[in-house]
Amino acid sequence: MTRAYNFNAGPAAIPLEVLQQAQAEFIDYDGAGMALMEMSHRSATYEKVNQEAQDLLRELMNIPDNYKILFLQGGASTQFAMIPMNFLSEGKVGAYVDTGAWAGKAIKEAKTVGEAVIAASSKEDSYMRVPQASEIVVPENAAYVHVTSNETIGGVQYKAFPELGNVPLIADMSSDILSRPVDVSKFGLIYAGAQKNLGPSGVTVVIVREDLIAESPKSIPTMLRYDTHAKANSLYNTPPSFAVYMVGLVLKWIKAKGGLAEVERYNLNKTKLIYDVIDESNGFYEGCANKEDRSPMNITFRIQGKNEELEKKFVKESEAAGFVGLKGHRDVGGLRASTYNAVPLESCEALAKFMKEFQARNA
Template sequence: MGNRAYNFNAGPAALPMEVLQKAQEELVEFQGIGMSIMEISHRSAHYEQVHEETQQLLKELYDIPSGYQIQFLQGGASTQFAMIPMNFLKPGKVGSYVLTGAWAEKAVKEAQLFGETSIAASSEAFKFMKIPALSEIQPDPNSAYLHITSNETIEGAQFQAYPETGSLPLIADMSSDILSRQVDVSKFSLIYAGAQKNLGPSGVTVAIIKEEMLQDLPKNIPTMLRYDIHGKNNSLYNTPPVYSIYMVNLVLKWLKEQGGLAVVEKRNREKTSLIYGTIDQSGGFYRGPVDKDSRSIMNITFRLQDEELEKRFVKESEQNGFVGLKGHRSVGGLRASTYNAVPYESCKALADFMADFQRRNG
């Protein structure tokens, strides 16, 4: 690892070393043009090649069928929370949401500013420590769409399978687990994700959107918040976040070099099993609050016997080169975010540290 930290930050998060090194190599001069990619026009041939290639790489990795667009947007997933109801929640229709944690809750609250919403299922009674069973999800009969949050970064619960919605558009916030596993994109009408967890640095939000969703949108939506405008202009209506898209390009190439999503998913499950195994075999010293059938392979949340011991764990972990293990301020506890770029060796080091901490404090 050299001087590199064991980075378990929840976002912005770890990036592959190979990606960072390639970006460093090309920072001052991009492909012999005498300028950094941060200095060139977004209308230039050099940037257009990066732009188009990034879209194609994502289509290839996710096996995205025809009839979908890839859009590069700004404002993070939080702006998508508003854009979705502004574009798709028409008068007389209902936005149905599955309430699974803090991020799903934010999406619902934003939608309520624009129209009628319905909770199709909720795990709030379980403190969001499980994902509702698919059979429990009941969208309103007059729904415009069903929205899910595929992985709750804060609580650490993740959909293991997705609801079948037939002709009802299924929309998913995949900000914290996009490209971590294989997904049948054809089930979804819109997948969106802020880049800063699994795709690259912050600054760009990726949307995979079914083209039929772009028809007959309301006329009173501000231009920059219209999916159809971004679609018609190939995400070049205004200056895009060029450098962030370039970094996404490098991450997608890295994922392809790893062998694609089947290999990446297998590796992610091996990584997280090290840590979950340490929790489960600790005899109660560590507690995983999330239902085992809902455990995330991206954000592992766990607790110790009391907050003082958790503070000691965080302090000692930082002294040993671990970063980002303190839980989110809204729920406390501990959290290890094991995104694609977090190497197996880091997870093994954390599992070893956890076992040693238990020996000294159990």
Template sequence: MTKRAYNFNAGPAALPLEVLQQGQEEFINFLDSGMSIMEMSHRSPIYEQVHNEVQSLLRELMGIPDSYKILLLQGGASTQFAMVPMNLLPAGKVGAYVMTGSWSEKAIKEAQLFGETAVAASSEADKFNRIPDLSAIKLPDNAAYLHVTSNETIEGTQYQTFPDTGDVTLIGDMSSDIMSRPVDVSRFGMIYAGAQKNLGPSGVTIVIAREDMVLASPKNIPTMMRYETHAKNNSLYNTPPSFSVYLAGLMLKWVKAKGGVADIEKINRDKTRLIYDTIDQSGGFYRGFADQGSRSLMNITFRIHTEELEKQFVKESEAHGFVGLKGHRSVGGLRASTYNAVPMESCKALADFMADFQKRNG
């Protein structure tokens, strides 16, 4: 096998080598069935066991209460931008959103197609380089819910704590930091996340929601867009993304073997500290984009003082086996995505490369 890349892609993102190897070993003949899991019926006992185990592992690792349903859906978090207001924003109510960057902007634009919305707080005036002060959040009197994006992948900001919304339902898009740290699920009415950053490959979307929220969908929206449809059918109303669900299960077992979410957070903090320290100790050669109090554990965004040097940094890093360090086209700069499966060795290699690049170009 050739040397694996230092993969800092923002998503689809790195997967653990041992997960990929197990998937490879089981790819052709899964559990001596004579078939790949990609070939078998989603109604078969073998697949249903995999499907149910993923839900069971999520419940165990995230401490999800029994009063919550776990749905395994398709369409990514972008489809949830529409499903949330379609199902949960009735006439006469307001969908409230905290604007923290590119993904929260997309969420509110979708909600505006279905009902009344309000921006409860925003950091747009600061170019989304921070999470708004929680005390600045102003909920409308008739708010149906407050939607937050827990981690903004493009800007590299992350909630350090979540707002207390009282009787108003809190909904979290956790696509880019789910299971990177412990979260009290009971504070949320709903959490959703595309799997392709921290939970596995693209293709499956996790929705975790209180039963009362998902078992009362409006009857005037398409069947496939109703949470109720999937909740009542164990997410097997239609053919699920079976191979993605299976790989997500392997990823969850990997997290459990590492000691669980709390231990994963410790690893994440240690490995990202290597890169943030390199930025902070560079004497201004590297400049972090996100405000220090809002820095993400998952997406480290930074700049060099000229675009020419940034382009050179990307070119040289690619020659040294690094992948995915160019910032998102909408904001530019540089970005290292350090999701759960990115190993410490990759972060150490990047910190060393950054120090050497500064030495040669500072």
């Protein structure tokens, strides 16, 4: 078969090698005579899968021993609620840096639980930049400061994270986790939906410092308490076992690639191919995000003065040429290429070539 040039924003590309291994093991996993998704999550076989995925993630991200790794369900959207439910004790507020659509959803959800304030915002700049650390105003009674490390819709990314002293930093890393080395010790909690860089949809990874979840509030439902899942090693209830297995395979693939430093180098090289076409197009293509804050995961751009008719033509012709997912998010329009870890260099080379040819035909 011919594989599509997959630039979907999520669910997104999964490494071909991972898909092939999963295919080979699908019906009979580890000689058990059944698929992994048919097995009990209490079995020794699945417990090994669960633990191996945790161990690999800890190794690749250099996660300190005083952090728990949880495999949960409900996506990052459920974390928008779990975080304030677990951490907003009486008299405390959640402080949020507003960098776009996903930060906005986290803020909105937090306000249904308790008090949330905006510590900094790039709204006046149409969310096309990331606020500087000096712009962040942290209330004295802040329980935490929340950031979205990479905004998939706007295409902006934190290049460095703010230093906040004793106030825990929480980050939604759904769209750039494992794309580069990160100092986990700077964070109180990191969370990420798997469907962009980690594997298929269905599992959400939470990396959380143990002291923050030693005792979650007894007033919230059991399933929404972090300590519930930490004490049970993510096996309190039936987990998304196949999704966790796939995460483990992706982590093995990343390790085989040389780890996060090598993955970052590869990502920057392939993303540069597309950004260079934009920058060298003499205004035919217009990058949306400020250059210093551009995301290597989500490349957002427009065509000459937001020419929607030409953008529709671009999408139609790209689809005919085997490209998938280049239409911008419905809330902002335009064009977007999501170049997550599993998007190969060859796909980016093909897109860069297509963009040059499209410009030559339509400039």
